[in-house]
Amino acid sequence: MTEALAQGGVIGILGGGQLGRMLSVAASRLGYRCHIYDPSPQPPAGHVAQHVTTAPWEDVQALAQFAAQVDVITFEFENIPTATLDLLEPLRPIRPGRRALSVSQDRLTEKEFLRSLGLETAPFAPVDGPEDLARAVDQLGMPAILKTRRMGYDGKGQARIDTAADIQPAWDAMQGASAILEGFVSFSQEISVIAARGVTGEVAAFDPGENVHEAGILRETRVPARLNGRQRSDAVLLAAKILNALDYVGVLGVELFVTPDALIVNEIAPRVHNSGHWTQNGCSIDQFEQHIRAVAGLPLGDGGRHADVVMENLIGDDLDRVPELLRTRDVAVHLYGKPEVRAGRKMGHVNRIIR
Amino acid sequence: MTEALAQGGVIGILGGGQLGRMLSVAASRLGYRCHIYDPSPQPPAGHVAQHVTTAPWEDVQALAQFAAQVDVITFEFENIPTATLDLLEPLRPIRPGRRALSVSQDRLTEKEFLRSLGLETAPFAPVDGPEDLARAVDQLGMPAILKTRRMGYDGKGQARIDTAADIQPAWDAMQGASAILEGFVSFSQEISVIAARGVTGEVAAFDPGENVHEAGILRETRVPARLNGRQRSDAVLLAAKILNALDYVGVLGVELFVTPDALIVNEIAPRVHNSGHWTQNGCSIDQFEQHIRAVAGLPLGDGGRHADVVMENLIGDDLDRVPELLRTRDVAVHLYGKPEVRAGRKMGHVNRIIR
Numbered sequence: 001m002t003e004a005l006a007q008g009g010v011i012g013i014l015g016g017g018q019l020g021r022m023l024s025v026a027a028s029r030l031g032y033r034c035h036i037y038d039p040s041p042q043p044p045a046g047h048v049a050q051h052v053t054t055a056p057w058e059d060v061q062a063l064a065q066f067a068a069q070v071d072v073i074t075f076e077f078e079n080i081p082t083a084t085l086d087l088l089e090p091l092r093p094i095r096p097g098r099r100a101l102s103v104s105q106d107r108l109t110e111k112e113f114l115r116s117l118g119l120e121t122a123p124f125a126p127v128d129g130p131e132d133l134a135r136a137v138d139q140l141g142m143p144a145i146l147k148t149r150r151m152g153y154d155g156k157g158q159a160r161i162d163t164a165a166d167i168q169p170a171w172d173a174m175q176g177a178s179a180i181l182e183g184f185v186s187f188s189q190e191i192s193v194i195a196a197r198g199v200t201g202e203v204a205a206f207d208p209g210e211n212v213h214e215a216g217i218l219r220e221t222r223v224p225a226r227l228n229g230r231q232r233s234d235a236v237l238l239a240a241k242i243l244n245a246l247d248y249v250g251v252l253g254v255e256l257f258v259t260p261d262a263l264i265v266n267e268i269a270p271r272v273h274n275s276g277h278w279t280q281n282g283c284s285i286d287q288f289e290q291h292i293r294a295v296a297g298l299p300l301g302d303g304g305r306h307a308d309v310v311m312e313n314l315i316g317d318d319l320d321r322v323p324e325l326l327r328t329r330d331v332a333v334h335l336y337g338k339p340e341v342r343a344g345r346k347m348g349h350v351n352r353i354i355r
Numbered sequence: 356m357t358e359a360l361a362q363g364g365v366i367g368i369l370g371g372g373q374l375g376r377m378l379s380v381a382a383s384r385l386g387y388r389c390h391i392y393d394p395s396p397q398p399p400a401g402h403v404a405q406h407v408t409t410a411p412w413e414d415v416q417a418l419a420q421f422a423a424q425v426d427v428i429t430f431e432f433e434n435i436p437t438a439t440l441d442l443l444e445p446l447r448p449i450r451p452g453r454r455a456l457s458v459s460q461d462r463l464t465e466k467e468f469l470r471s472l473g474l475e476t477a478p479f480a481p482v483d484g485p486e487d488l489a490r491a492v493d494q495l496g497m498p499a500i501l502k503t504r505r506m507g508y509d510g511k512g513q514a515r516i517d518t519a520a521d522i523q524p525a526w527d528a529m530q531g532a533s534a535i536l537e538g539f540v541s542f543s544q545e546i547s548v549i550a551a552r553g554v555t556g557e558v559a560a561f562d563p564g565e566n567v568h569e570a571g572i573l574r575e576t577r578v579p580a581r582l583n584g585r586q587r588s589d590a591v592l593l594a595a596k597i598l599n600a601l602d603y604v605g606v607l608g609v610e611l612f613v614t615p616d617a618l619i620v621n622e623i624a625p626r627v628h629n630s631g632h633w634t635q636n637g638c639s640i641d642q643f644e645q646h647i648r649a650v651a652g653l654p655l656g657d658g659g660r661h662a663d664v665v666m667e668n669l670i671g672d673d674l675d676r677v678p679e680l681l682r683t684r685d686v687a688v689h690l691y692g693k694p695e696v697r698a699g700r701k702m703g704h705v706n707r708i709i710r
Contacts, residue, residue: 007674008692025380028403031690031703048383048403281639284687284708293681302684306708307661319362326648329657332639335386337363348386353639353661 005071005296007031012070016043018336019076019272024048026288032296037066044336057084067091074250074295078104078270079151095249095295100270106149107180117245119238120264123183130171137167140183146170148177185264187257191225194276195239196251196290196300203243204300205236211275221275221311223282234263242268251291278311281332281351308354316343325350360426360651362386367425371398373691374431374627379403381643392421399691412439422446429605429650433459433625434506450604450650455625461504462535465623472600474593475619478538485526492522495538501525503532540619542612546580549631550594551606551645551655558598559655560591564630576630576666578637589618597623606646633666636687636706663709671698680705
């Protein structure tokens with residue numbers, strides 16, 4: 001697919017959560033239709049997509065049928081099984097490509113890749129057994145954090161090590177999975193850059209946002225981030241470097257720690273990112289449309305920001321605040337239509353315009 | 356339905372064109388699902404709605420099934436057959452209600468209603484036959500315009516009378532339908548007010564926009580309209596008067612002619628309105644969300660405007676300009692995904708933010 005996707009074209013999206021939902025809406029603005037593939041029944045994205053396939057990631061026939069019905073494939077989360085991608089790849093273009101996925105699916109590969117670009121990361125060591133862990137703790141010191149190499153998100157698959165007594169329980173928590181120990185970085189702020197790269201190699205970045213996490217889950221993103229001019233341009237250049245190195249097509253989220261000396265890459269996400277939701281009410285073109293434009297082979301949009309915004313996630317019972325939020329001036333409410341409220345579950349978010 | 360519609364609730368929309376499409380997207384932001392009812396196959400709104408019923412307006416069984424699957428019913432166009440509404444009304448709440456529909460479905464009833472509120476309209480006379488027409492032309496003078504009382508939109512069902520020679524052809528063009536002759540109003544601008552009323556009677560209006568029509572079709576809306584403070588507040592008060600008189604729930608479009616002495620009501624549309632599309636990029640809460648909020652029994656949103664905007668419709672071959680528009684700074688492109696380009700067909704619109 002070298003030409004831009006024509007009006008009425010179909011974008012296949014792997015994963016039907018809130019990100020797929022908002023991607024579908026953005027695709028509709030550009031005259032496209034979406035087909036969601038998700039193993040769970042009634043995915044939130046299904047409410048705003050023309051087609052939904054409900055089938056396991058291993059269902060060879062369903063995957064082939066899905067591919068036959070779409071023009072291009074993208075995804076809303078990075079932990080798609082390799083076998084699924086192997087099956088889809090010869091059938092339709094997958095954007096962003098396999099390289100970005102393989103890098104971001106494995107925390108060790110990701111850190112080695114970032115270092116290979118001359119970027120800074122937290123100190124780390126691979127851990128494949130209890131002996132590795134003891135050696136890694138010696139090397140990096142405590143506190144440190146042990147993480148599974150694969151399939152972690154929102155603080156899951158992680159164990160903090162503050163004292164020697166935490167070492168064995170941390171290893172046990174990995175349940176035998178390959179892991180990586182990360183040293184702590186002392187930082188003043190967490191920021192993220194949401195950047196996009198188009199099929200022709202053009203790059204566009206949104207203004208960096210400043211993130212507040214609670215219990216491993218993003219609570220709030222504020223734009224503009226408190227950065228000086230040098231840090232702001234460094235953050236964007238660094239994101240562009242990653243995009244170019246991966247020959248990337250689509251939107252990428254880059255989480256960074258800000259220290260007095262440097263910007264340290266925490267992690268990258270090869271997809272639209274929770275910390276980019278503010279763009280829905282702060283920009284003419286939001287991150288979801290930017291991603292769809294890239295995936296469809298359209299020119300990237302103008303990511304200029306017209307307002308200061310605070311994005312706040314609505315997690316679990318936060319949903320009870322919606323009636324009040326709906327009445328609040330300068331607040332835009334975005335709900336995901338999830339059938340069940342659960343503690344720690346992202347139910348929606350609000351963007352508050354700061355005048 | 357006196358309480359607000361709960362998360363996951365289903366809004367039934369009669370009509371699946373671009374207005375239904377953008378209503379569906381707005382409903383998804385508030386955690387609702389939509390079910391579109393439209394006689395034509397593959398309606399544009401179907402791309403972003405969870406369910407679509409394709410059936411004629413006369414299909415009693417399909418209508419009953421549709422009603423059983425939704426919590427509340429709204430519509431994207433006013434020319435819904437009376438029998439359809441008669442069937443649906445006892446089954447589910449219809450918002451806005453029958454009164455607004457019956458007033459706006461008939462140009463004569465509409466003008467009489469507006470006059471009864473003390474509002475100004477163009478001079479008019481009912482025309483039920485050639486003799487009526489001759490008498491009405493005598494009374495109102497020429498030029499004048501003959502319109503069918505019912506089912507007209509985008510300049511259809513209209514014939515202009517400039518000289519006596521136009522009278523008979525104008526009558527013939529009505530094909531025997533009851534009509535209304537309207538005198539011309541000499542105005543400086545055409546503006547419209549997009550206003551909403553909630554279930555509790557609260558009213559909110561967006562800033563009036565100034566419209567440019569070409570060949571009976573809206574070409575452009577600019578906000579702010581060139582109005583003095585008095586005209587601006589009069590326009591909004593007048594819209595509120597109409598909303599209250601109709602005990603209205605939802606968004607209403609009011610088209611006005613501006614003369615040195617007065618605001619003259621051209622017509623009202625009991626639905627979201629093409630001249631309100633600018634709100635998508637000029638406000639935190641757009642007209643589509645405002646309508647869904649009202650229909651769902653939620654509080655109305657803050658309609659404050661954060662930017663000056665020019666909305667331009669993309670009609671027929673204007674679609675060829677999309678590649679260039681996608682590259683233009685401060686332009687947001689909205690396409691409707693219609694399968695076929697036809698002359699005079701609205702294919703999309705763009706909102707240009709003016710800085």
